[in-house]
Each structure stands twice: as structure tokens, then as C-alpha cells.
Amino acid sequence: MAGNGIRIEGLKKRYGAGDTAVDALKGVDMQVAPGEVVGLIGPSGSGKSTLLKCLGAVIDPTAGRMQLGDDLIYDNDWKVRDLRALRRDKIGFVFQAPYLIPFLDVTDNVALLPMLAGVPNREARARALDLLTALDVQHRARAMPSQLSGGEQQRVAIARGLVNRPPVILADEPTAPLDSERALSVIRILNDMARRYDTAIIVVTHDEKIIPTFRRIYHIRDGLTHEEQGEGREIG
Numbered sequence: 001m002a003g004n005g006i007r008i009e010g011l012k013k014r015y016g017a018g019d020t021a022v023d024a025l026k027g028v029d030m031q032v033a034p035g036e037v038v039g040l041i042g043p044s045g046s047g048k049s050t051l052l053k054c055l056g057a058v059i060d061p062t063a064g065r066m067q068l069g070d071d072l073i074y075d076n077d078w079k080v081r082d083l084r085a086l087r088r089d090k091i092g093f094v095f096q097a098p099y100l101i102p103f104l105d106v107t108d109n110v111a112l113l114p115m116l117a118g119v120p121n122r123e124a125r126a127r128a129l130d131l132l133t134a135l136d137v138q139h140r141a142r143a144m145p146s147q148l149s150g151g152e153q154q155r156v157a158i159a160r161g162l163v164n165r166p167p168v169i170l171a172d173e174p175t176a177p178l179d180s181e182r183a184l185s186v187i188r189i190l191n192d193m194a195r196r197y198d199t200a201i202i203v204v205t206h207d208e209k210i211i212p213t214f215r216r217i218y219h220i221r222d223g224l225t226h227e228e229q230g231e232g233r234e235i236g
């Protein structure tokens with residue numbers, strides 16, 4: 001199912017046109033194998049969020065190729081008719097801001113996606129609770145989002161990104177509001193997911209606590225990427 005992981009070739013994104021146009025991505029190449037967690041690092045304004053949004057079919061690239069799993073999804077134009085289904089079934093998003101649904105409790109915020117995908121409610125809730133437990137927020141399972149701290153909300157949002165076991169997970173600064181121990185436990189969970197479900201995962205981060213854990217890192221600067229070995233430090 002996860003097939004080839006993520007493959008990006010010559011990806012370009014221009015915002016706007018004419019004098020005010022911004023070339024945010026200038027020909028990005030990147031590959032993430034199934035089962036791999038890769039770091040994406042770069043200064044503010046270098047194009048990290050733009051890259052994740054293109055890959056997540058949230059915005060339209062300008063040119064290039066993108067492959068997710070076995071599917072060529074973009075080749076100078078979208079090759080998938082239903083982008084909403086692509087986002088729902090193939091991609092788990094973890095954003096900087098949690099965007100929880102305010103009128104659903106924590107468990108249902110996480111269980112909603114599998115329910116929408118046709119998983120029976122009991123199983124969806126059980127799956128949600130497993131992830132909430134792994135992320136150490138199970139004691140907040142019945143709380144409403146407004147009752148949670150920022151760090152708790154973020155951990156719930158991470159559970160929601162993982163719950164449908166998508167072949168691709170895109171995480172934009174997922175550990176920014178978390179303390180060191182919780183940040184590392186998030187990375188441990190992402191690595192477990194990757195191994196267990198052959199998920200290809202990209203983590204955008206500045207977080208010095210987690211950067212040493214990546215085996216491979218892409219640096220992005222001025223809209224271009226280059227690849228580097230990471231330390232691949234074991235998480236104790």
C-alpha cells in the first residue's frame with residue numbers, strides 16, 4: 001500500500017504574479033522511503049510550509065512531480081481527480097496549531113476521521129484511546145478542547161494525524177510547544193508508526209531536542225533542498 005513512500009522531483013511554487021511574485025520553491029527534490037522519518041530544516045521563510053502544503057494537496061504547485069505511495073499525484077498538474085479524498089485517505093497532517101473541533105470531546109476529535117472512513121464507532125474510539133494513551137493524554141479523553149493546555153491540545157492533534165494510519169504523515173513543527181520528554185515521546189511514536197505501518201513521515205522542525213534523532217535530514221534554503229546524514233540518535 002505504502003509503495004514508494006514520497007518522491008518529489010523539481011517541485012516549484014510561485015505565489016502571485018508580476019512584480020510581486022514570490023518563488024517559494026525553485027525545484028525541490030526529496031525522497032522518503034516507506035518506514036522512514038525524515039527531518040526538514042530551514043530558516044523562516046525558506047519554503048518549509050509551502051512544501052508540506054503542496055505535498056498535502058492544500059495548495060497548487062506551479063510545476064514538478066510528486067508521487068505518494070504508488071500514485072503519481074502531480075505531474076505539472078494534478079493527476080488525482082478527488083483531492084479531498086486524497087487528503088483524507090492518504091495523508092495525516094499535524095500542524096503547528098492544533099485546530100481541534102471545539103464541540104467534540106478529545107476522544108471524538110481523534111475518532112472522527114476513522115468513523116468518516118467507515119470504521120465502526122467502538123473500534124474508532126478504541127483506536128483513538130490507544131493513541132491518546134501512547135501520547136500520555138488518556139486522562140483527558142472526555143475533556144473538551146477548551147479545557148486542555150496548549151501541550152495537551154497538540155498531543156491530541158498528533159493522535160488525530162496518526163489515527164487513520166495514512167501512508168504519509170506531514171508534520172509542521174509538531175513538538176514546538178512540548179517539553180523535552182514529551183517532544184521525544186512524539187518522535188518515538190512517529191518512528192513506531194513509520195516502522196509498523198510503512199509510513200513515510202516528514203517532520204518540519206527547528207527543535208534542537210529532536211533534530212539529533214533523524215537519520216536523514218533535508219535542509220531547505222531559498223526554495224532549494226539539500227540532503228544530509230543525521231545523527232540518528234536512539235531515543236531512550
Ligand SMILES: Nc1ncnc2c1ncn2[C@@H]1O[C@H](COP(=O)(O)OP(=O)(O)O)[C@@H](O)[C@H]1O
Nearest residue numbers: 015022024042043044045046047048049050051
Ligand atoms: N500565501 C502566500 N502568498 C505570498 N507569499 C507567500 C505565501 N505563503 C508563503 N509565502 C512566501 O513564500 C516564502 C516561503 O514561505 P513558507 O513556506 O511559509 O516558509 P517557512 O514555512 O519555511 O517559514 C516566504 O517568502 C513567504 O513570504
Ligand SMILES: [Mg+2]
Nearest residue numbers: 048049050172
Ligand atoms: Mg512555516
